[in-house]
Amino acid sequence: MQIDNTERITSEVPIIEDVEFSRRKRGAPNARVISYISGRNTNSHGILRQHINNAKGPVQDPSKVAALLRHRRSPNGNVVLYVGGGDDLPMFRGCIMKPFIRHDSMHPRLLAENVQCGTQGTVCVGRPQINGCRRPEQENNEETLNGHDSALMEGPVGRAESVIQPQPIILSRDDYEPYGFDARCVLPYRAETSGHRYVGDGYSKYYVKRFNPHSWRFSLVMRTRERSGILFYMADTGCNEHIALYLVKGKLAFSVMFGGERLRLKSINRYDDEFWHHVTFERNGNVTQLMLDGSIESMGLMYNESQYFPANMPFHVGGLHVVPKKFAANQINRKHLSDFTGCIKDFNVNNQPIESLGTGAGLHIHVSPCFDGGTEPGMYFPYKEDHQPSAYMVAMSSYTVGVNVEITMDIKPRTRDGIILAVGGTTGDFFNIALVDGSLAVRLRQGGETLFTRYDSTMYGYSLCDGAWHSVKISKAKNIIALIVDENLVAPLEEGDLQNRNCNTNGALYVGGVQDGVFVEGLLTNSQYAGCIRKMRFDFRPINPSTAMSVNGDITTNICPLF
Structure with a gap:
């Protein structure tokens, strides 16, 4: 059954054609369940969460489709869309055809047409089957679901309309294996991660070769809800000169000190909102600037050159070892030198990923993967x-x-x-x-x-x-x-x-x-x-x-x- 025009969440772009999945309660036989979610598993139900950053306009009246389609806004402001059920929602059983989401012309395709379990922003529980609804012509006039000729849905929504559908893509267990799934297990082999998670008592340490103090560019993507914490620190052995990036009351502060001259730039806005933010801090000749999410937040001039920086420079990300932290307190307020709590990913040096610079994997102390989709003790x-x-x-x-x-x-x-x-x-x-x-x-x-x-x-x-x-x-x-x-x-x-x-x-x-x-x-x-x-x-x-x-x-x- 397709969601009727008067009841569906509409848009110009379909998300997917259809999805099939099954579940089995303890002690009960297998039952077919069809919902909007990718993957398949015969032992459990399914939930899909698609995170929409900076979504424009709300999802309209999800209550009209019961447990088929629900949304909520998470504490960090993201819109989380549940299809086919939810953590605290009854599980839908049936088939959903052509779900739509409203969007504006400036933000097309907020939900991709070819979603996959395990891709960034999408979390599946269960292994349902995309484009796997059986059509009447495929079933050779077998009895269809819920007694409707269109055989498209059984569940809480009671209206149906026929719709011409393309031939389904039936995914077998072998199709899932390359994506890191065992069709007999609900969870993927690997939990989806985005960078490293810092918990306020650790750090990562890297080296950059042939560092040029006169021209450099660092960038990273960070997410936090904390008001303070050091994100980046590079200094000579005695911390006479430094390059530092840290949080001050939720704002980003960028400090550079060369040859006795110190320049401190600060962002206009706060960035402790649990969203991912792209931060770039750089020097090109005498010009030093701080950029947030592609916009220049602050800019300044520095004329002095480094007198202490060697060619091969170590630097810390997410925190500091106790020894450099002690020296750093001579130039930076100690309360701003607390270790960072949050996630950092996509660290680049001069537009090159740090992993590609041949400086090794880095030293990580009390650092763990940053898991997408939430965590629990264990x-x-x-x-x-x-x-x-x-x-x-x-x-x-x-x-x-x-x-x-x-x-x-x-x-x-x-x-x-x-x-x-x-x-x-x-x-x-x-x-x-x-x-x-x-x-x-x-x-x-x-x-x-x-x-x-x-x-x-x-x-x-x-x-x-x-x-x-x-x-x-x-x-x-x-x-x-x-x-x-x-x-x-x-x-x-x-x-x-x-x-x-x-x-x-x-x-x-x-x-x-x-x-x-x-x-x-x-x-x-x-x-x-x-x-x-x-x-x-x-x-x-x-x-x-x-x-x-x-x-x-x-x-x-x-x-x-x-x-």
Whole structure:
């Protein structure tokens, strides 16, 4: 069913033709769900969020289409459009054809016609299918949805009109794999990120070669809601001369000091509104200027040349190490030197990305990816590409499972295979927990006897890879292993010989994966875990990056992406 002219949100440009997706409640059979969202998954519902920066004009009367199309304005001013449901909205089931959004001639195509899950600004929950509505001619006159000849929608809107549609593009699972999706999982392999996130106690450090103090140009894109914080700082060893960019009561301040001459420029407007803003600060001969979002905010003249800057200059982004911060306070008010809180991306030196200048990846201290779509507490283990090293934690350098142990955690995986926990050693005993083809498996050896138990969530009508948190509790009591997932106890209990009660491991306790090239006996998969873990405890002892012996790779502390 197409949304009628009197009821639809209209415009001149269609967003997409149609979308199909399915969901399955726990214990219920699969049901077809059709909505405006890209992707497909047979185990969950779907939501699409399309962020519209600087949108002109409101979306009109979304209540007329119930849960089909809703919008809200986020705290940072962006318009967030929900199609097919929402975080606090009932989920629509059916087919939506040709959704439109109003726009003006100066802002065409605010919503792209060919949206894809995982592209910037678009977040999907579920894997519905774009342009996958089955037409009557395709179904060979089969019974159509909701009893209408047009077979276009079943759901809360009760009117239908026929419309000629192009042939659908049916996307298979293989079509999704190159985009980072497993069609059997709700969340993509990799959470969408934009630059680096700074939390007020860290920084990034880079080097620029052959720096010319007489002519230079730096640019970055930043987003914050904080009123103060240092974004950029370059200085000689004694901080006699500097180039600095920092926030002062929400405004951008640009300070340059060469040869005893200091110039300070300040933006007219505030930029602590949680929007992305493009900042350029440069010197070309005697002219120094500060530009925000393509407009010159302030300009000044500087005649002195540098007396201290070497050819190869280090600089800090997002904060300062304690030593340069102490010297910097001689020229800049200490309260303006607090470390930045927010996100920074697209850093360029003389119009070249810093990553392309051959100065290395930089040093990052307490810096994490800036996730699009929001965050929640938890440890995030990134998906491992073939060319990347493993991301894992060494919770303890030597761990003995012993006679009794209780392990609890919550998991939200993005793939169906991955090492959650592994410990072995030189004794031949081991204890491993892993996702294997969507099931949670526990394998243990003690006294030469191997015990194994597995939780298959499909027996309960759902998937562990459905984008939700799942509670896990593993109890080892002498020769018995009890596995409980989402309050479901695996029965019968796995029970070994009563004489074998001590699991005498003595190796490192790995979480999320193992070190490349290291052999841990008894592993059920070689894949690294991808997704989030929270509330992990060993006999009530918390296990996280702050308590671990070492953290390897881009594992975030207490920051887990929602999508």
